[in-house]
Amino acid sequence: MANTEMYNTKSDDVIECFLYPQFCFTSNPEQVTEELLLNEIVKYNEKTEIFTKNYIWHRDSIQFYPRTKRTLLLEKIFKGTGEAGDQIIPHIHATLRFDEDVGDEWFIVFLIYNLTKAFGGLIARISDSDGEFLLIEAANFLPPWANPETCQMRVFVLNESIHVILDKHKPLIDILNSLCHRPNAYKLSEEVQSIIRKRISVYPEEIKERVHKAKAYLPEKAAAMFQHEAGLIAPAIRMLFHSDPFERKVCRGMKYFPPEQRVMVNVKMTKCLYAMVVHCRYTGDPMTGWNLPPVNSPTYNAHLLGVKIACGLEMLVARAHEELRKRKNDENNISNNEGLPMNNKKLNSYISQLELCGYFKGLLKDSQEREKLLKLAKDYFVRNSSSSELINSSLETEADRALKLWKNVQTNDVEIQAQEESTLSPADSDSWLIIDEIQLDKLLGERWDDRSSKGHKQSSQNLRGKVQDFLSEKTDVEGVQLFGDGETKSDVEDNGRIEFDTDVFDSTLQDILDLVVPGGDGEFDDSSEGSLGGDGEDTGEMDKYINLLDAELRTKQVMGDQSTMLKSPDKVELNLMESLSREAGGSGPTGNIIGGPIQKLMHLKLQSPSTVPPDLQS
Known part of the structure; x- marks a missing residue:
């Protein structure tokens, strides 16, 4: 499929590639002509053809275009975009929209990596709507200085490796020359390189793995069109999937693909396309005459799949006719003295x-x-x-290509499709559409390369010790700071990274929710008084404040509602606990008197007087 337009990389589904052959930045930009770039593009196409020949693109295929200084200036005028004057360097450019199938994006990364390996001195830059998505993939292994502000438009691929140049004020031509002469000075760590290589290591085997073969009962002309161009299946399915009831009106008559003459054939598509068409609820107009077999028939799925694909083609060809009509009207509206093609x-x-x-x-x-x-x-x-x-304006749209193919397919071409169903190869199993919990966990583990569960278990087991250390610490206005074994405050300050492990967080949170405040069961080695971090004298002073406050609250309770007190004497016993609970960790008289440690314990959901520490029970 041709790349028919210049996409804005702010779109969620567009990848953009900039390829700088060595002669583009080592010679005068004025001397780099389109002929030189086109010759280089021919070499790139020959190198990538072995991978792209049988590849089914979800939307666009990768196509390289030359960008000279003149082309870039014209683009700047036409689109109001482009690079600054001193940043204009001739290069080869490619954009691709992958829509729902992100596999196309990583396939492009695989192709670019191979080009940088095959052509010495070739430097590439790849980005999408997320920015430098290659760094996002390896975010856990980036150095502390790597962030979106410092790395934007400073990430390059050279000889199958990622390089970053931080100098924002350095002209692009100097950056490219620096990378060419001193690549090791800007190369990221091997951990980062291995993450990206692992992500694209599934290719080229993935090219076959992503294909799903199915049976479809198609109109003869549609079957013949797929024999001439198998990639047409992608725009047909996407057209159906994204269509609205107004666009589906053309499927009532099936002018271009009538259902009277149909044949059972094998069709190939990507697993993403198959999932889209299977989950599309459109089953064709009942007045059209599709004559679907019963739902429990073994051929029902093939018939229904044929209906959906044929309707997608019908809408595609109908759109092409409408676009052709509009273009003719536009051409007629242009005055003769303008003479613009x-x-x-x-x-x-x-x-x-x-x-x-x-x-x-x-x-x-x-x-x-x-x-x-x-x-x-x-x-x-x-x-x-x-x-x-x-x-x-010579570039074709998907609809134009479908219309052209529809016109070129002759009636006698469809005879070769009339095969006995027994001669067809069986359809692939679609059991991969259903994934149980175990398979999902396995896929996520392979995808994200989680740390060992042993480390998670150890972190969970150390929770109670960490809580005890926290309660034993004395704090200042900056709060409590706990350090690991052999770690000092300066070490923590020097390490600017904040690491967040979702699995450790989940297990730790679960332990906190399940934790029962010690009440003499010996869960902590020290007593509850020791856990609060005070000696005997300090605890005595605290008891005085608690008893004084409790007496005052009891008096107010008796004065306020004596009958309530007689009915519920336990309510008075818990007034201190209720006061703390209502403050919810914020500022209040009870919390200010008792202090932070007991407030922290209140967040652990004390549910009954039996779970209250002995020194707080009346």
Whole structure:
């Protein structure tokens, strides 16, 4: 599938690649012509063809385009984007929209890695809507200084390795030359490299693993079209999956793929496409005449799959006819004296950009001077349009390709599809659509390379000791700081990283929720008084405050509602606990008197007087 438009990398499903052959940054940019870049593209296509030949793309296929200084300047005028003047370096560019199948994105990374290995001096930069997603993949092993601000547009792939240059003020041409002459100075750690290599190590075996073969009962012409171009299955399924009831109206008549003559065939698609079409609830218009067999029939799934694919093709060809009609109307609307071979919409967009940039100097419309400037702008547009993929109207859309193939397939071509069903190869099992809990855990473990469960268990077992250490610490205005074995405050301050392990967090949180405050069961080695960190004298002072406060609260309770006290004497006994609980760890009179440690214990959900430490029980 052709890459039909220039996508904004802010979209969630677009990957963008910049390839800098060595001659692009070691010679004068003015001397790098499109011919040189096109010759380099031919080499890249030959190198990647062995992997992409039978690859089923979800949306776009990767296509390389030359970008010279002239092309970049035109793009800057046309789109209002582009690099700064001193950053304009000729290069080879590619964008690809992968939509729902992120596998296409990592396949592109695999291809770029192979190109940097095969062509010495080739430097590549790859990004998507998340920015430097290669660093995101290896986030757990990045150095402390690596963050989105310092690494944006500073991540490069050279000789199958990731390099980062931090100097934001360094021109791009100097960055590329520095990487070429001293690559080891900017190369990230081997841990980072291994994470990315592991992510793409599934290729090229994954190319076969991602394919699902199924049986489909298709209209004969649709079956013949898939024989000529198997990749057409992707736009057909996506068209059906994303269609609305208004677009599906064309499927009532099935003008282009009538259901009267159908044949059972094998079709190949990616597992992502198969999952999409299986879970699409559209079953065709009942008035069309699909004549589906009973649901319990062994051929029902093949018939239903054929209906869905045929309807997707029907909508695709219908859209192509509509686009063709609109293009003809646009061409008729262009005046003869303009003589432009591209559609009027792109021309108007180009002129609007010139208007915003002040090109026309505020001149009145239809004035002689403005018309002269307008003619110069149009001539420049026509002269440069052949070198820019942004405004080249010769590129085909998916719908155009489907329509062209539909026209080229002759009636006698469909006869070769009329095979006996017994001669077809069996469909692949779709059991992979259902994953149980064990399989999911295994997949997640393989994907994220979790730390050993032994380390998790040890961290969980040390929780009670850490709680005891926390309660025993004396604090200042900055709060309690606990350090590991052999660790000092300076060591913690020097280490600017904050590591977060989700599994340790989950197990630790569960232990906290299950923890019972010690009440003489010997769960902690020290007594509850020792756990509070006070000696005998300090505890006596605290008891005085507690008894005084408790007496005052009892008096107020008796004065406020004596009858309630007689009915519920236990309520008075727990007034101190209720006061702490209502403060919920915030500022309050009870918490200010008793202090922080007991407040911390209140967060452990004291549920009954039996779980209250002895020194707090009346």
